[in-house]
Amino acid sequence: MKILLLSAYDAMSHAYWRKGLVAAFPEYDWTVLTLPPRYFNWRLRGNSLSWALGEREVLESGYDLMICTSMTDLSALKGLVPALSSIPTICYFHENQFAYPQADSQHKSVEPKILNLYTALAADQVLFNTAYNRETFFAGVEQLLRKLPDHVPPGVVDQLRERSSVLPVPLPDSVFETHIDAQASQPLQILWNHRWEYDKAPERFFMALTHLKAQGVSFQVHIVGQSFRKIPDVFIKAKESLADELGAWGYIESIEDYRQLLQSCDAVVSSAIHDFQGIAVLEAVAAGCYPLVPDRLAYPELFPQKHRYPSHEQDPAQEARVLAKALSVLALKKASGQPLQAPDVQGLSWHALKPCYQEWIEQLVE
Structure with missing residues (x-):
């Protein structure tokens, strides 16, 4: 044919x-x-x-x-x-x-x-x-x-x-990897792995992390994904304000290194106002990350309710607060030794x- x-x-x-x-x-x-x-x-x-x-x-x-x-x-x-x-x-x-x-x-x-x-x-x-x-x-x-x-x-x-x-x-079969469970004593490992553009609403995510930090919650954040010639100012400011909590930063050229990062993170977060499927989140979930996504776009058909935080698309500040609350709950669960179980997305494999x-x-x- x-x-x-x-x-x-x-x-x-x-x-x-x-x-x-x-x-x-x-x-x-x-x-x-x-x-x-x-x-x-x-x-x-x-x-x-x-x-x-x-x-x-x-x-x-x-x-x-x-x-x-x-x-x-x-x-x-x-x-x-x-x-x-x-x-x-x-x-x-x-x-x-x-x-x-x-x-x-x-x-x-x-x-x-x-x-x-x-x-x-x-x-x-x-x-x-x-x-x-x-x-x-x-x-x-x-x-x-x-x-x-x-x-x-x-x-x-x-x-x-x-x-x-x-x-x-x-999803390629190669993304379904065994998750590397970090010790409960380590801070919550948070992943944000999207294009560095306005439609992924990074400012909401960074506001949530600011709330989390102010509450004294221990975490490490990895900001990766495709960026372009002009990087939005919000990323530059976040790199300074989150310097003590920052792990991986920027686009990861090696696919092996990227897959290892997905396997080692506890939670993957989306704050998008545009996502028609959310492949970046799905790949992270396939590697064992617990998804936290807004209750809008394609996410209600992809993930159970417990993985979706309330959507306040027209109120970024309020949405940042509810996301921070959801992340603090995950940090508490991890600290107490409770597993952060990722949903099964095998049905989306090739x-x-x-x-x-x-x-x-x-x-x-x-």
Whole structure:
């Protein structure tokens, strides 16, 4: 079987998914085209032009199936390369532009949302990584269609619902490691392992740690994850104010060192206002970390209530206080010798989800 795989904005999470997909099915003949994750607006609107004229011979090589990400300008690409129009197509949504929070500095444009909609309509099957992603997409589409002035056809969302399903990004089997339980005498080991950007709301997390420190709770915190050229000021300030409690800091190049850190931490925390699946948290949980996540986004479908602290998305100070309280409870449990048991996420492994992916691939080709 020949499969064309297109990742139009190949950010870290997208590359994580596509590499796992190709590795899981070595029996298929894969052709992979990617574009770098920069110049967002141009990449989103220009990928069809870049590929249609720059990779035409590859695109016209004949395939049994095409799989693309939601960043792909699929309707335009099929129009520019007619040979693609007859190939069964799966579109995979890692996120949707309707539920993506915008920074104050970002220009609010409807175009990314329109492109998401057109790409979904141009696919034969649409897969979302979580139910939260799917439902916020449909809600956003409905809201957008109500704002359009005229000639809006009925049943757009119903049509999309009929050919959409939820299929998570699987975790590599290698992330399921035996947890290294630290001694009760050691301080609580806290992990924050997200992109260093506004949508992960790091200021809430740091406020919670400030409360924890003021209460005299003993802890060590590890701040790791992908950072970019401009690091938000909140990280610089936190590095100074938490100097005595700071463990690992910054991006860890070695995957082995990173996995060892996950195995050795007690708790992994999210303070995000945007997460469509939360792979960073899930990998830490697979390594044995106890998750503490806000009661919003995709987290209610991923973790039991005891792992979700109350959400106060519009009140960061209040949310920081409830997170600090939850962390202090974990510190007390650890000090008393009680185990901090991570939930079982084996059902999200490639081993568990590969048959689901295979079923969609073969069903669509047939």
